[in-house]
Amino acid sequence: MLNICNDIFTVFTHLIHLKFYESSYKNRIRLFFDDPPLSTFRSATLLKLNIRLQCFDDCLYLLDGRFNQLQILYVDLIHIRPPHEIKNQGDLSNLKWFSLSCYIGTHYYDETILPLLYRMSNLEQLGLYLSVFVNKTFIDGNHLKRNIINCMPRLSQFIFYFDSYMYTGNKLYLPLTEDIQHAFIDFPNNNIISYVDYFPEGQEGRCHIYSYPSLMEYYSFITNNFPGGLYNYVREVSLFDERPFEHEFFLRIQKSFPCLEELSVTNHKPQNRKPHFESNNHNRNLFAVKYSFLGEVNILNVHDDYIEQFLFDTKTCLQNTVILYIKYESLQRVTHNFTRDATRINCAQISKLYLYRESECSNSLEEYFPNAEICYRQIY
Incomplete structure (x- = not known):
């Protein structure tokens, strides 16, 4: 894929705008560099770049001077870790718009994201969509004002989604949702959604803060406290709670995420309300959650009730x-x-079945999944 990029800049020597990823979320392609890119991977005319990358190193390569006229940059990453040998290269004074998203949580926000933002002295529009582990306290409005907004005098639009999480075992003070909301009282954008979840069994807390309406493609660790809303851009969702998800909760999820393509569920608590859902047309029409675009479901770490939730045609x-x-x-x-x-x-709707097993499989398995390619995985 890197060869394609090299050829693009060699052939199209006056390229201004490059969008380098599949329009389909499911078939998205990510670029990565094994070593610093070739000297031909550069452009003195490129003004706007929209690209999906593997890691934070790859993002820094784009900003090492090879695209010195770049004004607008949208980057989507798999993970964020400290760069190996790449150093921040100085002020990015031409950059006016910057958007960075990463679905997998990072422990290195302070060491990576903030130093990168401080290079963008003339930034006018900023989008951040991140999941961040924190040691002391959640990312809130005070943090955003102190560490981002006040450091960017030209910033006129800030769109964000932060899911910050921390261990709570030895914490004396744990902020509530009201505390997080209070920090946004005098925020430049007053249409902010924020809420906090605590998980006593896992000794963990999570805080979601985001501007609404949102442009994010991910929404992670949704719980029963999810406030609802409409998220037309979200394609991938993960659900987690230490309290049960009832059928009505999945109806809410479908309504809030009409373009959902990938769904992961983690919940080991049995459902409390289980009306009789064995197959009949009345139940199917009245109660079933209809997913228009769903193409991937992960229910590895769930109580059996949630397997029924997705495999009963009267429920889903x-x-x-x-x-x-x-x-x-x-x-x-x-x-x-x-x-x-x-x-x-x-x-019969399953096209590919990833089975994690400890024992031999029944002979009737393949007949029961007539349209599925079955891939076996061992549980370690």
Whole structure:
């Protein structure tokens, strides 16, 4: 892929705008550099770049002077770690718009993101969509004003999503949702959503803060405290809680994320309200959660109730073929050893089945998933 980039700048010597990724979220391609890019990977005319990359190092390579006229940069990363040998190269005075997103959480926000932002002295528009581990306190409005907004005198628009999380075991003071909301009272953008979740079993706390409406493609660690809203740009969602997710919760998720493509659920608590959902047309039409674009579901770490939630066609209507990640023993229980009629319709919608197993599989498995490519994985 890097060769393609090199060829692009060699052939199109006056390129102004480059968008380098697939329009489909599912088929997204990411560029990465094994070593510093070739000297031909540069442009003196490029003004706008929209690109998906592997890591923070790759982002720094783009900003080492090879695109010295760049004014607008949108970057989406897989992970953020301290750079190996790349140093921040000085002021990026031409950059006016900058957007950075990364789905996987980082422990290195202070060492990576803030120093990069401080190079952008003339920035006018900024978008940050990050999940960040913090040691002492959550990222809130005071942090954003002190460490970002006050350091950028030309900044006129700041769109953000922060999911900050910390261990709570030895903390004497744990801020509440009201405390986080109070920090945004005099914020330049007053349309801010914020809320806090604490998980006693895991001794962890999480705080979501974001401007609304949002342009983010990810929304991670949604709990029962999710305030709702409409998120047309979100393609990937993860759900987590130490309290059960009832069927109505999944109806809310579908309404808030109409373009959802990838969904991951982690919840080991059984549902409290389980009306009779065995297959009939009335229940299917009245109660089923209809996912228009869902193409990938991860239910590896869930109670059996959530496997029923997705495999009962009276609870979930899968309108596309789906890639499913699941533990074999859980699947075997819920499908009654691959004989249960209530789960047959949705199992026929599975195009690829990633099975994590500790034992040998039943001979009836493949017949029960007639359209699935089955990939076996060991549980370690």
